[in-house]
Amino acid sequence: MTRKVLLLPGDGIGPEITAQAARLLDACRKAGLDIEIEEAPVGGAAYDAHGEPLPAATLEKAKTADALLLGAVGGPKWDALEDRAKRPEQGLLGLRKHLGLFGNLRPALLYPQLAGASSLKPDLVSGLDIMIVRELTGGIYFGQPRGIEERGGERVGYNTYVYSESEIERIGRVAFEMAQKRGGKLCSVDKANVLEATMLWREVMERLAPEYPDVALSHMYVDNAAMQLVRAPKQFDVVVTGNMFGDILSDAAAMLTGSIGMLPSASLNASGRGMFEPCHGSAPDIAGKDMANPLAMMLSVAMMLRYSLDENALAERIEKAVGQVLDDGLRTADLADDSSQAVGTRAMGDAVLEAFIRQTP
Ligand code: NAD
Ligand code: IPM
Numbered sequence: 619m620t621r622k623v624l625l626l627p628g629d630g631i632g633p634e635i636t637a638q639a640a641r642l643l644d645a646c647r648k649a650g651l652d653i654e655i656e657e658a659p660v661g662g663a664a665y666d667a668h669g670e671p672l673p674a675a676t677l678e679k680a681k682t683a684d685a686l687l688l689g690a691v692g693g694p695k696w697d698a699l700e701d702r703a704k705r706p707e708q709g710l711l712g713l714r715k716h717l718g719l720f721g722n723l724r725p726a727l728l729y730p731q732l733a734g735a736s737s738l739k740p741d742l743v744s745g746l747d748i749m750i751v752r753e754l755t756g757g758i759y760f761g762q763p764r765g766i767e768e769r770g771g772e773r774v775g776y777n778t779y780v781y782s783e784s785e786i787e788r789i790g791r792v793a794f795e796m797a798q799k800r801g802g803k804l805c806s807v808d809k810a811n812v813l814e815a816t817m818l819w820r821e822v823m824e825r826l827a828p829e830y831p832d833v834a835l836s837h838m839y840v841d842n843a844a845m846q847l848v849r850a851p852k853q854f855d856v857v858v859t860g861n862m863f864g865d866i867l868s869d870a871a872a873m874l875t876g877s878i879g880m881l882p883s884a885s886l887n888a889s890g891r892g893m894f895e896p897c898h899g900s901a902p903d904i905a906g907k908d909m910a911n912p913l914a915m916m917l918s919v920a921m922m923l924r925y926s927l928d929e930n931a932l933a934e935r936i937e938k939a940v941g942q943v944l945d946d947g948l949r950t951a952d953l954a955d956d957s958s959q960a961v962g963t964r965a966m967g968d969a970v971l972e973a974f975i976r977q978t979p
């Protein structure tokens with residue numbers, strides 16, 4: 619059966635890295651993968667063309683696709699938009715919410731060739747392999763009430779940090795199951811010493827634990843977790859946390875692997891359908907300069923093949939191709955010791971594609 623993949627390039631470096639991912643998908647198709655590829659506007663690009671960051675036609679296509687691949691959204695051009703609903707980021711948040719993509723997997727995996735590019739000493743990160751499981755459709759990102767309003771002669775801004783037991787339980791199960799398949803360790807990160815929503819979070823994680831006797835559950839406050847992540851990151855196997863803490867911790871974890879340009883992600887719903895995207899943003903400072911690292915995006919294609927299309931062999935081929943290119947010494951500017959030796963987005967894409975094609979399945 620032909621499966622539909624929807625490309626959502628977005629803004630800034632989004633289209634540049636999506637182009638590299640599209641070439642890889644094309645190579646997968648030539649290698650026998652039965653897919654049909656479509657493209658739709660999202661984010662600032664969609665706002666400029668249609669007045670909405672998530673046009674109805676894009677959402678419709680997203681709902682019928684078997685998997686979505688998103689570049690990045692946002693940028694200074696749209697930061698001054700006063701109507702929050704029109705901001706590019708709402709396109710991304712809307713897709714997550716409408717498609718029920720509550721389970722966000724962010725693997726911070728160090729390619730051994732990049733130990734020297736990490737912000738930590740090589741011995742602290744060699745062998746690093748952390749899976750951050752971030753809740754993606756709840757918490758303070760979506761809680762009501764929210765807003766900015768006049769109170770007592772000045773304006774106040776407010777948001778609500780809210781999680782229901784069922785929301786905590788379903789992300790908890792994703793994380794426990796992930797820990798079962800990996801090293802058997804799960805660290806739940808919260809702020810249960812201060813915030814009621816995360817006291818409940820901790821309670822629900824504890825309640826689930828007896829159902830997973832092969833998983834060792836621990837808890838950590840988020841401030842300590844941030845510190846531990848840069849002190850001794852290899853203590854972590856699977857980390858489960860709420861929407862905002864997961865956003866912050868995963869950017870920090872990315873840097874341990876050499877660059878934010880190395881971290882892919884999968885956002886899955888209850889039926890395993892998903893959207894795949896790099897963890898980084900639209901990088902306005904380097905957009906249009908052929909400087910962006912496309913590897914997080916290309917590794918997101920691998921996650922798509924693994925998690926939504928059930929094509930493990932192709933996923934492994936992509937990951938191996940990335941390893942080979944790094945073995946050959948190719949580095950984009952974010953990874954290079956000497957930026958004069960760095961290759962561009964397109965050249966990195968070429969190299970991964972060649973290494974992918976060279977491999978015999
Ligand atoms: P960012 O991740 O875009 O950039 C942070 C820094 O990392 C910049 O110096 C950038 O050049 C660098 N960087 C990011 N990706 C890179 C890559 N692939 N290769 C090389 N360097 C890379 O974060 P920001 O500057 O805080 O945000 C910029 C815009 O992106 C904002 O509008 C923000 O809302 C948006 N954003 C979108 C997403 C998304 O679409 N998933 C994620 C984060 C931020
Ligand atoms: C991410 C981004 C998004 C988030 C923004 C752009 C809405 O930072 O995917 O990590 O905060 O989730």
Ligand code: MN
Nearest residue numbers: 865866869897
């Ligand atoms: Mn983020």
